[in-house]
Amino acid sequence: MIEFILRNTPRIIFVFSVVISHLVVLHIPPSQAQEGPPATPVKVAQISKMDIAPQVQLIGTAQPKLTSLVASDIEGLVEKFSVSEGDFVKKGAVLARLRDRLLQINLKGATANKADTEAQLRRARADLKRSSDLLASETIADKKYTDDLAEVQSLEARVRRLEAEIEHIQDSIAQKTIRAPFSGFVTKEYTQVGEWVEKGGPIVNMADLSSIEVLIDVPERYIPLLVLGGDTGVKVDALNPEKFTGKIAAIIAVGDSASRAFPVKVSVDNPNNRIKGGMLCRVSLAIGKSSSVLAVPKDAVVNMGQQHLVFVVREGVAQPLAVQLGDTSESMIEVKGQITAGMQVVTRGNERLRPGQPVKIIE
Numbered sequence: 001m002i003e004f005i006l007r008n009t010p011r012i013i014f015v016f017s018v019v020i021s022h023l024v025v026l027h028i029p030p031s032q033a034q035e036g037p038p039a040t041p042v043k044v045a046q047i048s049k050m051d052i053a054p055q056v057q058l059i060g061t062a063q064p065k066l067t068s069l070v071a072s073d074i075e076g077l078v079e080k081f082s083v084s085e086g087d088f089v090k091k092g093a094v095l096a097r098l099r100d101r102l103l104q105i106n107l108k109g110a111t112a113n114k115a116d117t118e119a120q121l122r123r124a125r126a127d128l129k130r131s132s133d134l135l136a137s138e139t140i141a142d143k144k145y146t147d148d149l150a151e152v153q154s155l156e157a158r159v160r161r162l163e164a165e166i167e168h169i170q171d172s173i174a175q176k177t178i179r180a181p182f183s184g185f186v187t188k189e190y191t192q193v194g195e196w197v198e199k200g201g202p203i204v205n206m207a208d209l210s211s212i213e214v215l216i217d218v219p220e221r222y223i224p225l226l227v228l229g230g231d232t233g234v235k236v237d238a239l240n241p242e243k244f245t246g247k248i249a250a251i252i253a254v255g256d257s258a259s260r261a262f263p264v265k266v267s268v269d270n271p272n273n274r275i276k277g278g279m280l281c282r283v284s285l286a287i288g289k290s291s292s293v294l295a296v297p298k299d300a301v302v303n304m305g306q307q308h309l310v311f312v313v314r315e316g317v318a319q320p321l322a323v324q325l326g327d328t329s330e331s332m333i334e335v336k337g338q339i340t341a342g343m344q345v346v347t348r349g350n351e352r353l354r355p356g357q358p359v360k361i362i363e
Contacts, residue, residue, distance in 0.1 A: 039360040042349035044313055045297050049341050052329040053290035055233075060216030062236070062279045064207035065267065066182065070095060074175040075199045078191050083204065085189055088273075089180045096191065096203050100176040107169045114162040121155040128152050184208035185273075209273045213249065214281045217261035225287040226251060232266050233284035233330065236275055243330070244268050244275070246283065284328075295332040300345040301325065310335065311346040311353050318346060318359045 076098030083095050131145040188205035191197055214234060218226070226248060234244040246268040255262035266283055268275065275281075301323070302309045308325055311318040326334030344361075346353065353359070 039316065039358040040349055040353065041362045042318070042346045042359045044344040044361050045300060045347045047294055047296050047335070047339055047341055047343045047345060049292050050295050050332060051290040052293050052295060052327045052332065052334055053286040054288035054327045055284045055329070056222060056287050057282055057284050058216045058218060060214040060266070060281050060283050062212050062214050062275050062277055062281050064209050064277050065211040065213045066184070066208040068181055068206050070178060070181060070203045070206055072098065072178055072197045072199065072201050072203055074098065074172060076100070076176055076197060078193050078195050078197060081191065081193050083186045085186055087186045089183065089186060091180055091183045093180045094177055095180055096178045098176040098197065100173050103169055103173045103176070107166065107173065110162055110166045110169060114159060114166060117155055117158050117162060121152065121159060124148065124151045124155050178203050180206065182206070182208050207277060209270055209275065209277065212268045212270045212275045214246065214266040214268060214283055216264050216266065216283050217256070217259065218264045218285070220255060220260045220262060222285065222287050223251065223262050226264065226285065230286060234266065234268050235282045237280045237282070239274060293326060293334040294336070294339060294341060295334050296345050297331055297347050298328070298333050299347045300350065301333060302350050311350045313344040313346060313359055313361065316358055318353050318357050320355055
């Protein structure tokens with residue numbers, strides 16, 4: 001018997017393994033054997049009715065609303081140059097200083113002359129008072145009084161001329177210091193320490209970026225639909241996804257005869273100077289009256305070639321519905337098709353869904 005078992009041990013082990021595996025299979029719970037793929041977590045939003053105005057999006061370029069070529073009012077040698085390209089400077093900050101030593105000397109001389117003339121004027125007025133008293137008592141001749149009066153008037157005129165001369169010198173000295181006319185950025189330098197600047201010679205270019213103008217070319221068919229001062233949406237590619245609000249500041253009355261487009265300026269507040277001159281902007285212009293439509297978040301739309309879909313959630317299952325797209329407003333877009341207000345559509349996780357796939361809604 002023992003010899004039989006030893007000779008057939010491999011066959012016995014194989015049969016035992018097969019029996020055990022079959023027993024394991026037979027004891028798998030039916031619910032586990034038939035369970036499908038796990039539900040995909042998604043975020044949803046409701047289809048809602050909202051007022052949307054027809055819009056057109058056009059590409060434009062940001063430019064500073066205020067730029068200035070800062071020049072010198074007076075000629076002179078640059079003694080100090082305080083800024084560099086790219087610097088932000090406050091209004092009134094010193095940009096450059098020209099040598100004013102000769103003017104300071106002239107100011108001292110004119111001030112001394114004025115003080116001496118004022119001393120002479122005080123003596124002359126005292127003499128005139130005495131002459132006036134003596135004339136009243138008929139002690140002196142009229143000529144003495146007339147001479148003293150003429151001396152006082154002459155010295156008074158000289159004091160006024162010296163005051164004007166001093167004021168002129170002080171103004172010239174002030175002009176030797178070139179200051180920023182407004183707060184902004186230095187965009188170009190035109191001089192350096194040691195250079196001679198002529199009267200009216202350029203010092204720097206400055207740009208104020210606190211308010212930006214976006215210049216766009218608008219096709220002529222849209223021009224009659226624009227309203228001066230109307231609100232616009234502005235997106236800057238370099239600052240995506242940040243959004244800005246602008247206003248139509250100007251509609252230029254003369255357009256390009258070749259392209260039939262008219263320049264339109266859109267003003268955008270830029271308090272943090274985030275938008276730089278030359279950045280590409282996308283401006284959304286309202287070109288009609290708003291109307292009540294069915295809309296979904298733009299993230300709910302899945303593009304399949306030329307077809308647009310939204311995934312509607314019913315009883316925990318996502319089903320695709322073909323829709324036609326309409327006007328847009330900020331993050332919402334008009335949709336048309338076999339849809340009704342209140343339906344739940346997937347806004348996140350829809351790029352990997354398949355028809356009939358179970359989903360789990362998350363907050």
